[in-house]
Amino acid sequence: xxxxxxxxTLLKALSHPARLAILEALRPGEACVCHLEALFGWxxxxxxxxxxxxRAAGLLADRRExxxxxxxxxxxxxxxxxxxxxxxxxxxxxxxxxxxPPSCTCPRCQEKxxxxxxxxPHLEEVNPTL
Amino acid sequence: xxxxxxxxTLLKALSHPARLAILEALRPGEACVCHLEALFGWxxxxxxxxxxxxRAAGLLADRRExxxxxxxxxxxxxxxxxxxxxxxxxxxxxxxxxxxPPSCTCPRCQEKxxxxxxxxPHLEEVNPTL
DNA sequence: GCATGATATTCATCTTTTTGAATATGTTTT
DNA sequence: AAAACATATTCAAAAAGATGAATATCATGC
Numbered sequence: 001x002x003x004x005x006x007x008x009t010l011l012k013a014l015s016h017p018a019r020l021a022i023l024e025a026l027r028p029g030e031a032c033v034c035h036l037e038a039l040f041g042w043x044x045x046x047x048x049x050x051x052x053x054x055r056a057a058g059l060l061a062d063r064r065e066x067x068x069x070x071x072x073x074x075x076x077x078x079x080x081x082x083x084x085x086x087x088x089x090x091x092x093x094x095x096x097x098x099x100x101p102p103s104c105t106c107p108r109c110q111e112k113x114x115x116x117x118x119x120x121p122h123l124e125e126v127n128p129t130l
Numbered sequence: 131x132x133x134x135x136x137x138x139t140l141l142k143a144l145s146h147p148a149r150l151a152i153l154e155a156l157r158p159g160e161a162c163v164c165h166l167e168a169l170f171g172w173x174x175x176x177x178x179x180x181x182x183x184x185r186a187a188g189l190l191a192d193r194r195e196x197x198x199x200x201x202x203x204x205x206x207x208x209x210x211x212x213x214x215x216x217x218x219x220x221x222x223x224x225x226x227x228x229x230x231p232p233s234c235t236c237p238r239c240q241e242k243x244x245x246x247x248x249x250x251p252h253l254e255e256v257n258p259t260l
Numbered sequence: 261g262c263a264t265g266a267t268a269t270t271c272a273t274c275t276t277t278t279t280g281a282a283t284a285t286g287t288t289t290t
Numbered sequence: 291a292a293a294a295c296a297t298a299t300t301c302a303a304a305a306a307g308a309t310g311a312a313t314a315t316c317a318t319g320c
Binding site: 002003005006007011017020075077084087088091092 | 133134135136138140141142144145146147150151185202205207210211214215216217218219220221
Binding site: 162163164167174175177178179181184194195196198199 | 295296297298299
């Protein structure tokens with residue numbers, strides 16, 4: 001179950017209101033920490049913590065200039081994901097569900113001589129690594 | 131900070147390898163629990179738990195047919211998000227970072243008479259609700 | 261070098277997630 | 291109704307995440 005390691009790291013970094021808000025604030029371009037501090041009215045340390053998470057996930061890079069540290073998004077593609085997220089979240093709850101699709105392709109359901117009282121086939125015969 | 135409630139619920143539902151894998155398995159269409167059980171080789175109760183999370187997030191619906199319960203994705207748009215996720219995750223670590231973008235639009239940085247030793251402007255003057 | 265401003269990190273605590281184990285629910289066949 | 295099956299739910303312990311408080315780092319101006 002070590003699949004999706006990168007994906008999960010990324011998703012977890014995004015799964016926080018403050019971090020989503022920060023990414024939104026960075027959409028137009030880079031910003032220094034003091035900007036975010038003033039914009040959101042959060043404690044400096046708190047913002048720094050969240051920036052750390054986003055940076056650890058590889059989403060942000062920083063650049064020092066005198067007193068200030070400027071953060072920027074390193075993967076603008078993240079906004080494609082975020083936009084999709086908003087779209088899905090906004091659509092009214094459980095829409096008028098589509099007509100039930102065709103029947104299951106389950107290995108068991110597929111068995112030709114599918115006797116109804118039967119143990120599952122052994123996993124080895126069935127699992128072509130998804 | 132009650133913003134993004136729906137978004138966070140959705141992201142958290144996705145932030146789990148087993149659940150991502152399940153959604154992947156459901157991409158071609160609906161499947162019964164025994165299918166997933168055989169496909170992944172996980173405990174039945176475990177799969178049911180993960181399905182519950184996805185259902186609670188409004189991503190899945192179920193349909194009973196005799197012995198089996200068939201699950202299907204109610205919001206195919208989720209795959210747009212997942213595809214974006216994979217794309218971002220696969221791109222090699224921190225790509226050759228783009229040239230540092232233009233300077234910060236931070237309220238402080240914007241102040242015309244920006245005296246360098248100055249307190250931040252009061253938040254009320256600055257925070258137009260992001 | 262020292263004081264100050266901006267940002268980062270560590271620590272401790274509290275809450276949430278994860279996941280195995282046990283058990284419950286509901287359906288079908290006999 | 292009882293047995294067999296498929297799936298769902300509850301519980302508890304361990305792991306991970308969130309966050310306030312305190313403190314550290316590092317650049318700048320004197």
